[in-house]
Amino acid sequence: MIGQRRELFVDQHLIESLDGKIELKLHQPTKHEVALKFDQPWEGNTSGYPTVMYDGTLYRMIYRGHRMTWESGKLLMANSPVVCYAESTDGIHWTRPELNLHKWVGKDRDKLSSPTANNIVWPGSPYTGTFVPFDDQNPDCKPTERFKAVGGNHKVGLHLFTSPDAIHWSKRDKPIFTQGALDSMNTIFWDTERKQYTLYFRTVRDRLRSIDVSYSPDLLNWTEPVPLQYGNSPPQQMYTNGVLPYYRAPHILVGFPTRYTARPLSPRLANLPPRELRQQLGDAYARVASDLSDGLFMSSRDGVTFHRWDEAFIRPAEENPDAPQNWMYGDNYQSYGLFPTTNKQGRKEISFLVSHGYWQEYKSRVARYSIRPDGFVSLHAKYAGGECTTKPFTFKGSRLSVNFATSAAGSIQVEVLDSNRQAIPGFQLVDCQTIVGNNTDQVVHWNDASLKSLAGHTIRLRFILKDADLFAFQFID
Template sequence: MGKRRELFVDEYLVDTLEGDLSYRLHAPQAQELVIRQDKPWEGNASSYHTVFKDGDTYRMYYRGHDFTLEGGRLGFTHGECTCYAESKDGIHWEKPELGLFEFDGSKKNNIVWMGAGSHNFSPFVDERPDCPEDERLKATGGLAHNGGMRVFKSADGTKWEQVGEQAVITEGAFDSANIAFWDKALGKYRTYFRVFTAGTTTAKIWKPAGIRAIRTATSDDLVNWTDFEDLTYGDSPPQQMYTNNVVSYSRAPHILMGFPMRYVERGWSPSMKALPDLENRELRSQASLRYGTALTETQFMTSRDGVAFTRWDEAFLRPGVERKDSWYYGHNNVAWNMALTSSRFEDAEDELSFYAEAGGWHGSGKTLTRHTLRQDGFVSIHSTLKGGRLTTRPITFSGSELELNLSTSAIGYVKVECLTPAGAVIDTFGIEQADETFGDALDRKVTWEERTGLKKLSGKPIRLRFTLSDADLYSFRFV
């Protein structure tokens, strides 16, 4: 593992768990409303947000669209467009007047793209080492009915042009947020896009069947794609993945993380009728039952090869407290990627920020709420006070010190032993020498009788054995 950070988001490094230890999925916490998408071109059907940092600026892109519901039919007030916002800190956002595209007779708007691809225009920073500067930003977009997934390029993030004249992937449904990015660990581009498990979804025939699913492929140039495979989820039961939101995690780039929106059709029931805004729910159902009775939330999944994912069946971001703009089809769809933002507490560590949609279908526009999570805080090895032990598989590291991302109670702790691959305790690194490590920190150093030095074990295969009591262990690395 060298010096790379390892998270406990799967069982990859874990050999045994003993005692009162378990994997615990953690949920991001709602913060403030950061954006109101209330302009006529943004509308109440805005969606499919992407967020990334480019230099010292966070860029956000999203679809602008607006629904009408009259006479039992779903209509639209205007065509789709791609809108833009930016921020210096990931908390305070601005929507600049760019003057690029005309809407209703004026160019005073934040539109950066119109036409093919606007339904799900998904930009990213192209991190390929030899990427030309004048096309350092790329995007995907497109639907089956207009040919499939297209690729776009930009030098500044606001002026875009299509790469080539044709779609680069034509087999698929694509009627969702389809994303691509340069995978540093693989040394290729990856894409993840919408398919259905049965039926036909082409430019001429739209008869999807089965359930919504995710397909992936790889490419050296974003144009020619190979290695098409449908994602697998181990023993997780079949579920409808409406989006994928797969990203390479910045603090551990060898781990891919997905935040798909789970889609659930529940039909009418007493509980459905008790949910907020029944009048509008019934109005939507006149156009299609699922418009009023489908519900959505965000899940969490990870992969080390890009195809086989560990998917948590529990929700990562639930619909939450019932209020008017919640518990509906499309609610809590999170943006692709996350931002690193300051904590509201002085001197606290920076946090990960996610951006989730609310307030769709009716009214003047949607809102976006920021949710925060500790860095690496997706899943922990959780211990009760009674405690337990975790033993890793044999690992080889480089460095001289071990750091833990952990959270304990005042009485809780983590102790670490170093073992041979056969399981024998290495002299001076046993449980008797291990100091109790406690607190709430991202990089707390581990000590043995006040010693941190591990240099003599560097480059040699060892196991780590963690003893926990009333603690959560999120990740570790050697430095």
């Protein structure tokens, strides 16, 4: 029973068979403008870990301000991490409000109009290095605790923070969770489908940087952690997880883990930009000279078994010595949270932030990336064409909408099959109007027939594609 849920082709969950020149294809996002440069005294070259929350009116960004330095072959902390706040009305243009909540007593403090002229919302280590908030969707959540966050490390555990506005935060005295390495973005959300809190956290299993999951009804009592499973995907070193319910189809969990790749230092790696910085840092922190990071995409139906793509979702950019680089260990970390934006042509898109210029003083920043709604993975057919038949299901509604794109010579048609895989009269290929174009919400037409008569009955869909991508489908009224 899929009812009127939007179904994405991010995995094989609904696919019974594929025939011809057709496959699942991972798509990459488009890079846009710089959202925020980490150029304030309390920020710096190792700032990052942004989370973006959108409530329909205001976009809120929480991120870490931090700076490292190195001298005489030693890596040093220039300032302790602080938690910072920025906001936007469109998800594109961001501002730092002067909050006057916490004093800045570090670098260049004498240049500020006052010690509190900053956007710091929490100043104290050891909770600030991995501070990750969420907008609690639990219907029993108190308004004064609408925003929650976890921060900490393996020594102190994860502590819970609460806030009415994502600006004024209070910390619980005791940790709520103490297992795992906990040394990167550990994420919590209220799962509206499963009616429970879900925690994805960083740990180590079999000497691999890994991700585990645990569940709780109340943020206090947690189930025994379970390691995520990735089917036939080979072992990968993963730092962050980025797992959350996809807001257009919350029964599907999507994740954006950061992959860590350790490589032996070679002349080619040593000359990747920024070359001089790579050499300096390598003397103080050897793996920075050779190791790299990029972003992956994965999805799950049960929260434990994920379909993880081995190809990168976020790749480092073209080498350019004159621009901020993202060929360093610490680059290409994706923000936590997907948020809707509208492009200059008025089309809806899904946005998120990606780190660039890590370790590079005055060049460290996050840039906005976007992808079409549901556009992470498609059912992709070459010009020779192919077809996909779904598994049997029942639905509600009277019309079928598809999110698709074709070439000028491409096309999509849909046939409805009964439980015996026989085409249903009135909904055969000869009845289906050929679909051409590029639309996120295109209704399929079978002459004048309505799907209402088939609602509640077991059917299959047979998609015929030629030089086309099919991202998602949904039954609607």
